[in-house]
Amino acid sequence: MRTKLLITFWVRAKSLIRSHKITQEKFAKYAGINFYTFRNWLHYGILPDVVSGYKIATALGVSMEYLVTGVDGKAVKRREKETAKRKIATAKIKKMASLIEKNAKIIG
Secondary structure (H helix, E strand, O other): OOOHHHHHHHHHHHHHHHOOOHHHHHHHHHOOOHHHHHHHHHHHHOOOHHHHHHHHHHHHHHOOHHHHHOHHHHHHHHHHHHHHHHHHHHHHHHHHHHHHHHHHHHHH
């Protein structure tokens, strides 16, 4: 059971770090964890202590429960809402850019 927890904890953590598009080194610094300690945990598959696990979860915007079990409905829904908001904002920006480009052609 412990081996499965190790694997799933770090698989989820690494996936979330990648989704934030930052390096593991920058993430460790952001989470307030020494990078070499963090790297060793990843490399050797060591579960962090509770305080460090909490720092990792908090920095990733999820619960420790999610990192360990994969279940955290609130975080998933929150991420889905944020993604939807980003998509709407991106569409608005593209539409605005298109209008600006059209106006520039008319004026210029």
